[in-house]
Amino acid sequence: MASVPNEKKTGAIATGPGSSEGQHVLKDNTVITVAGASGDLAKKKTFPALFGLYNNGFLPEGIRIVGYARTKMDEEDYHKRVSQYIKTPIPAMKQKLEEFLKICTYVSGQYDQDDGFEALEKELKKCEESYKDKEAPKNRVFYMALPPSVFTVVAANFKKHNYSEGGINRIIVEKPFGKDLESSREMQVGLKKEWKEEEIFRIDHYLGKEMVKNLLVLRFANVMLDASFNKNLISNVQITFKEPFGTEGRGGYFDEFGIIRDVMQNHLLQVLSILTMERPVSFSAEDIRDEKVKVLRYIPEIKPEDVLLGQYVAKDDKPGYLDDETVPKGSICPTFAACVVHINSPRWEGVPFILKAGKALNEQKAEVRIQYKDVTQGIFKEITRNELVIRVQPNEAVYLKMNSKAPGLAMRTVPTEMDLTYKRRFSDLKIPEAYEALILDAFKGDHSNFVRDDELDIAWKIFTPLLHWIDNEKPKPAPYPYGSRNAEGFDEFLKTKVGYQRSEAPYTWPSTSVL
Structure with missing residues (x-):
């Protein structure tokens, strides 16, 4: 079951300690592009996290999700991939999943060729035509569920072809961020050549x-x-x-x-x-x-x-x-x-x-x-x-292993514990998945939990x-x-x-x- 972030459930995204006070929170007019949409990471983590947030009302109003990858597939095949790892144990969630799939579209293209990103731009503009306020700035979030070998190439093409000049742009980059100091610096130079540091969200799901x-x-x-x-x-x-x-x-x-x-x-x-x-x-x-x-x-x-x-x-x-x-x-x-x-x-x-x-x-x-x-x-x-x-993980807990006198007449010490086990203490709350929390932070503009x-x-x-x-x-x-x-x-x-x-x-x- 998709988990509910422990925040007040509203249409807008809330802020709080460690969050985006003073930052631009994306509440509407937003499209998220998932590059590498046909891969394992997108199927197992990114799309289930996006659905969890959508199901609980934490994504911007009118959000549209566009997948981009080299694999050629029609809408039916794409929707099967998107929903493959999404669990819907109750009828209400199945209905929500049907709604979610309607806002998910797909564009096939290469990572190093202009025509694919030009086709993506047409799809993004088509999505933005559905916004209620046609004059409002258009916001775009780019999620790179990709191998590091194509990070800088794809980031550069996003900036060249798909960057929203009047709106807010953010790019989420998955680890690994290089293989050593030299390759990491090379990657960062490539990213920062096109994107500002405040626009980059380097995600470490831990x-x-x-x-x-x-x-x-x-x-x-x-x-x-x-x-x-x-x-x-x-x-x-x-x-x-x-x-x-x-x-x-x-x-x-x-x-x-x-x-x-x-x-x-x-x-x-x-x-x-x-x-x-x-x-x-x-x-x-x-x-x-x-x-x-x-x-x-x-x-x-x-x-x-x-x-x-x-x-x-x-x-x-x-x-x-x-x-x-x-x-x-x-x-x-x-x-x-x-x-x-x-x-x-x-x-x-x-x-x-x-x-x-x-x-x-x-x-x-x-x-x-x-x-x-x-x-x-x-x-x-x-x-x-x-x-x-x-x-x-698993079974989130904090416990202090301490010594105590064993009950009885003899003076004998035994190891015991002061125990805070989450499933017992917070039995009525759902712990959000890490990717849900981090994607939500990216929409808030909160860099606290990014590298x-x-x-x-x-x-x-x-x-x-x-x-x-x-x-x-x-x-x-x-x-x-x-x-x-x-x-x-x-x-x-x-x-x-x-x-x-x-x-x-x-x-x-x-x-x-x-x-």
Whole structure:
């Protein structure tokens, strides 16, 4: 079911903390063009998100959606693709989907030839003829669900043929934003040659996830948490991304980028910057992004000795990475990586942060695990460390792992938790999908949850030396069986590099068993 953003439901788009106050909010006379409309990303994410917003009344009044791609297809085939991943469990939503498809049209054309974009311009003008106010400025949003190899070419053609001179124009760019610092800078030069920075929305869908957006509130609206976020109390921090499946026929794309470019340099580093930044002056987009940039500047480049690489191999009926026919033979592309990052700021100096990402592991999980230092020795010995865990997905939750006296006559401590599990506490609310939230922000003109050009530059500076070392030296990743908890040697790596202490006491977060 399409989820409802947690805002007041009106025809106009609302603003709020961190939103677009002072920005131009698109409320009417708007067309969105989805480039790459025949691809997987558009089918699985972009169109379902647009329908979710349309179904709940959050898109501009009279919105029109135009798909653009190289694939030739008629309206019926196009509508099948648009609706393929849209769920309509109730009759009212099926009726809404029929309405939605009526505002979705399609134009076929090449990405590097003028005639396709000229045909697109005719379709855009045809859509704009349906507006009630014929004299009002025409607004256009361009969503690029495309491979990065054609980003700059398509962006230039949009500007040349489809830019609205009298209205507001915005362009949404999907990751990956290059493969290293040099290619990223080249891409940004190409984009900014045609588009202003305020018109560009670089989308990283992790910034639209509810728990990532909640990090600001958890930090700065809770005095006890904010006061504990420093090198005096925190021993180490883990930011983890795990998937229980492999490449499954998409090895060609994955092998080009690898797990570090695909997940770590963007998703996990974004989480790290929000988690560790200083309090922003306000909730405005630039104040938030200024603080993210500041904390990233404190991070030195990652050294090879601070990295563990792995690649999954077959187990039982599950194939290994090299068994995927789309993967080049003998590839040493890592499907698992763990790296230690340090932030040399007054608040965080000396605290190790470990970023971990892997495919074909034992579970689906993304979380932040903050482990506090040991209690003062004396009356308590070998007691479990406190941990603050922020579960990003699935089963969004925040829980504080703490020690308590076990009920009874004996003085015995047990690990327990203070638990905020979203499905229990907010059972009457729907958590919006990340793409819904971010597309809505783009219509608002709110850049808070999008990546700024200087932020992107610094992120690549941190990882590019490591990526070039991997590309040039070709270190062989450690094998790990499909479905492992971690890559081989990770526990020792974590203990040696980070000082993380895995609790020996029996403990299971109970929320997972009741959801």
